[in-house]
Amino acid sequence: MTEYDIKTRSETLNVTPEILERYNVPGPRYTSYPTAPEWLDTFGPSDFEEALKRSNETRPVRPLSLYMHLPFCDSLCLFCGCNTVIKKDHAAAAPYLEKLKWETGRVAGSLDTSRPVIQFHWGGGTPTYFSASQLEDLFLHTRERFRFAADAEIGVEIDPRVTNEGQLAVLRRLGFNRVSMGIQDFDPVVQKTVRRFQSYEQTRDIFELCRSLKYESINVDLIYGLPHQTPESFSDSIDRIIGLDPDRIAMFSYAHVPWMKKQQGALSKYIPLGMDKYQIFRRGIERFTRAGYQYIGMDHFARPDDELCRAQSDRTLHRNFQGYTTKAGADLVGLGVSSISEIGRVYAQNRRDLGGYYAAVDSGALATMRGMRLEDDDILRRAVISRLLCHCVLRKAEIEAEFGIRFDDYFADELARLETLRADGLVALDPGNIAVTSLGRIFIRNVGMVFDRYLRKPQSKPVFSKTL
Secondary structure, rough: OOOOOOOOHHHHOOOOOOOHHHOOOOOOOOOOOOOOOOOEEEOOHHHHHHHHHHHOOOOOOOOEEEEEEEEEEOOOOOOOOOOOOEEEOHHHHHHHHHHHHHHHHHHHOOOOOOOOEEEEEEEEEOHHHOHHHHHHHHHHHHHHHHHHEEEEEEEEEEEEOOOOOOHHHHHHHHHEEEHHHHHHHHHHHHHHHHOOOHHHHHHHHHHHHHHHHHOOOEEEEEEOOOOOOOHHHHHHHHHHHHHHHHOOOEEEEOOOOOOOOOHHHHHHHHHHHHHHHHHHHHHHHHHHHHOOOOOOOOEEEOOOOHHHHHHHHHHOEEOOEEEOOOOOOOEEEEEOOOOEEEEEEEEEOOOOOOHHHHHHHHHOOEEEEEEOOOOOOHHHHHHHHHHHHHEEEHHHHHHHHOOOOOHHHHHHHHHHHHHHHHHHOOEEEEEEEEEEOOHHHHHHHHHOOOOHHHHHHHOOOOOOEEOE
């Protein structure tokens, strides 16, 4: 780590009600900048195809990161904010794979496929909703059209409730080396309220199976702030997870956005708020760091020897739509309904509804529904926000050398606004650096928001969940 290495002692986690009220406000998670609400519906399939072709001309050649969205689930968890399609009849979802394979070939046709794929990820939904043979067919179809690097990171999200040995064995044979599994919370009252029933024993058995198959990394997802959670009840889930010894942990804040996800309205009167929710989060930080995990920032923890920690130490950690990643410098290509691509100076998103996605594919066009070409100011601010969120230290000289600006002049207004955060203990400022403190790492989204010029526009309706 750097000279600003975070020490998560209990005293650094003392948040006053005044600080919580000031900073627990709606704000982006900054998996992109500018954020998706700023993207334009006038950006369409031809714009994205042009961006794909132009990316082949970049020198040095940029590798590829592929993401495929497999949105199907058997049932809906009430807390879920993902793009999902609920189908109990699995046969009804089979046509999706054919559309996805067509799109994969169509996109590959616009790319120089000698560019290596260094990262490949299946997300959802629940990818293991599909059978082992269906998953193998989809993967082989993709591998025939792209060149995978020998050391590619190949990951899949799984639901322990529906994943079986046959699926995991096939995926491992194909080259998948990372597994990320949703847990959220083991407490039976919480599970009943959010309609996700998943026993500890189910999860433990999948862990043991993944280890027997020699997956290189096993990661888990938790959510704090769910209905009926308390610090005490969540502690029991944390202790069980520590006993399972995952390599990485994502402890996401429950994003309560019932104006976007109507099913969440049923949870409104049961969710912990304000200081109650913060104490649950604090309990997670304390217990995981005490167990030897390093707090990467925002909501991620990893073992000190994990490549995430090494990347943060050597300042190569990156952030994109999949969260924190070590694969900086790659063009991200999203495939499937609602998926997002980041190609150089361009963002693009596919249609979010299954009908629209199918119609686009059937017409022979790419499924792009919106996107954005970034201006020079966007690129600059993206770099500033990303380095704060990833490294927790921004070195002004690096930005000045890369972008040809004088930092203090260009960001004079932002530096003035940072004074309030400095006074509240979230950042430390010196002539050459902006350093995020231990307290600031908890509110790191707020630190990034200072440099977000789009947040200065009045919003007519809620867009983001709260930062904690």
